[in-house]
Amino acid sequence: MVQGKKKDWRGGVADFFELPHELLLNLSKLTLVGNTQLLVENHRGIIEYTQEKIRISAHPGEIIIKGQNLTIKNLHREELFVEGEINALELG
Amino acid sequence: MSIILKRLASYWTGYLVVTIEGEQKERLLNLALSKGISFWDLGFEQGQAVFKMKVRDYMKLRPLARRTNCRLKIKDKAGRPFLVNRGKKRKGFLLGALFFFFILYLSTSFVWFIRITGNEEVPQEKVMSLLRELEIRPGTWKKKIDLDYLSDRLVLEFEEITWASASLQGTLLEVNVVEKIKIPEASNAPADLVAKKDGVVTNVLVLAGEARVEEGDTVRRGDLLIEGVNYTLPEGKGLIEDEADDLQLVPIRARGVVEARVWYEGLGEVNLWEIFTVPTGQVASSYLLKYNEDVVGSWGVRQPPYRNYQLKKINHHWVWRNIRLPVELITLKYYELGVKKKKLSPEEALQKAGEEAWEMINKQLAPGLPVLRKHQEDRIFSEKVSRKILLETKENIAVLKPKEMLTDAETGGF
Numbered sequence: 001m002v003q004g005k006k007k008d009w010r011g012g013v014a015d016f017f018e019l020p021h022e023l024l025l026n027l028s029k030l031t032l033v034g035n036t037q038l039l040v041e042n043h044r045g046i047i048e049y050t051q052e053k054i055r056i057s058a059h060p061g062e063i064i065i066k067g068q069n070l071t072i073k074n075l076h077r078e079e080l081f082v083e084g085e086i087n088a089l090e091l092g
Numbered sequence: 093m094s095i096i097l098k099r100l101a102s103y104w105t106g107y108l109v110v111t112i113e114g115e116q117k118e119r120l121l122n123l124a125l126s127k128g129i130s131f132w133d134l135g136f137e138q139g140q141a142v143f144k145m146k147v148r149d150y151m152k153l154r155p156l157a158r159r160t161n162c163r164l165k166i167k168d169k170a171g172r173p174f175l176v177n178r179g180k181k182r183k184g185f186l187l188g189a190l191f192f193f194f195i196l197y198l199s200t201s202f203v204w205f206i207r208i209t210g211n212e213e214v215p216q217e218k219v220m221s222l223l224r225e226l227e228i229r230p231g232t233w234k235k236k237i238d239l240d241y242l243s244d245r246l247v248l249e250f251e252e253i254t255w256a257s258a259s260l261q262g263t264l265l266e267v268n269v270v271e272k273i274k275i276p277e278a279s280n281a282p283a284d285l286v287a288k289k290d291g292v293v294t295n296v297l298v299l300a301g302e303a304r305v306e307e308g309d310t311v312r313r314g315d316l317l318i319e320g321v322n323y324t325l326p327e328g329k330g331l332i333e334d335e336a337d338d339l340q341l342v343p344i345r346a347r348g349v350v351e352a353r354v355w356y357e358g359l360g361e362v363n364l365w366e367i368f369t370v371p372t373g374q375v376a377s378s379y380l381l382k383y384n385e386d387v388v389g390s391w392g393v394r395q396p397p398y399r400n401y402q403l404k405k406i407n408h409h410w411v412w413r414n415i416r417l418p419v420e421l422i423t424l425k426y427y428e429l430g431v432k433k434k435k436l437s438p439e440e441a442l443q444k445a446g447e448e449a450w451e452m453i454n455k456q457l458a459p460g461l462p463v464l465r466k467h468q469e470d471r472i473f474s475e476k477v478s479r480k481i482l483l484e485t486k487e488n489i490a491v492l493k494p495k496e497m498l499t500d501a502e503t504g505g506f
Binding site for chain 2: 044045046047048049050051057071072073074075076077
């Protein structure tokens with residue numbers, strides 16, 4: 001969702017200095033451990049939440065987690081930690 | 093902050109288990125997040141979202157719930173503050189717990205066990221009766237016991253005790269006593285010195301008594317060396333050669349040293365053909381089932397199936413607590429042994445024979461004796477070898493033998 005021109009020069013700077021993209025481009029960072037744990041940093045809120053499907057608003061777009069017995073272990077302003085059996089991860 | 097620390101902190105400050113119901117649950121959560129409210133352990137139950145949150149955030153959540161048309165409900169209150177509250181309500185329980193610890197503490201300030209160690213001569217019962225006299229028994233308050241006085245009294249009361257200590261270890265009173273060691277009195281009964289071994293006398297030193305052997309004499313075991321007698325004159329008579337017959341014999345305890353050369357012999361014989369057995373790895377088992385000493389069943393081989401075997405017997409009982417079942421299973425295991433022969437070289441065999449000979453000598457020889465001479469004799473036959481070792485030592489062969497009390501009639505005949 002970052003606009004064309006903006007993305008270009010910031011991305012360029014980040015690439016040139018080998019800086020983390022999530023800091024410069026304000027992107028979400030996802031850390032997946034096996035298929036049981038997922039840490040989403042820099043999210044923008046929950047859209048939908050059931051045991052089988054969790055939709056999270058993120059930068060950019062949306063993260064859809066599908067699986068079984070999904071629970072959100074921690075929910076903070078910046079951080080979201082999902083546990084359960086994760087079968088699919090969709091980024092849109 | 094790690095997750096565990098967070099959990100501990102939330103336990104300390106207290107937390108709520110909250111359920112929300114409504115169409116816009118997710119919007120409520122997002123709104124709350126933007127206000128800086130955190131949640132954990134979010135779950136989903138029958139259209140409700142269940143989660144945990146801090147107590148002080150709950151007040152901030154309520155207006156948001158109203159705005160999103162969600163229903164909030166506190167399912168549970170957990171953590172230290174609520175536990176304390178509950179404790180305040182249940183005073184009786186708390187009091188009981190306190191009372192329990194108080195009683196536990198109180199019971200440790202009494203002596204419940206008494207252990208007496210180190211007494212062999214003084215009977216346990218006597219020490220216990222002294223303790224009773226001092227009013228020390230299981231159940232006595234520890235502070236009432238004067239340990240120093242107790243140990244002093246023990247030493248004073250019993251002649252056999254030289255030193256005593258009393259100490260408290262928890263609820264155990266340990267009394268440790270040290271008794272006098274009695275040194276057996278040196279006997280003065282009349283005795284002779286006789287030879288304990290065969291040998292040739294080299295040195296005679298008489299301290300008391302009359303020598304009956306001299307240097308160069310060959311003595312056998314049990315021969316008289318120094319007789320425990322003393323000659324005294326009858327009263328009123330001087331010593332004159334002719335009157336030697338009048339001398340009176342008085343039995344005394346002989347003392348002295350008689351050194352002699354003593355020989356020790358050791359003989360070892362070893363067959364050149366060494367026969368030994370090796371397990372072949374073949375095993376046969378048979379089982380016997382016994383009921384009250386009667387054999388009621390057996391399985392496996394009846395008789396030992398091998399010519400040479402080693403038998404291992406395993407008895408198995410079934411015991412439950414104190415009850416022993418009358419059934420017993422006996423397992424007999426036969427391990428087959430193979431017989432092997434090995435021919436030794438004469439040198440090897442002699443070495444072994446020598447070891448045997450030395451073993452034989454060492455059984456007789458007192459340690460620390462000086463060896464004057466050593467003689468070795470080897471013989472090699474067609475089937476076996478032998479090694480003979482002869483040692484010559486010099487030692488004191490005198491040993492005390494109590495005199496048989498002679499009757500007057502016998503002494504009269506001397």
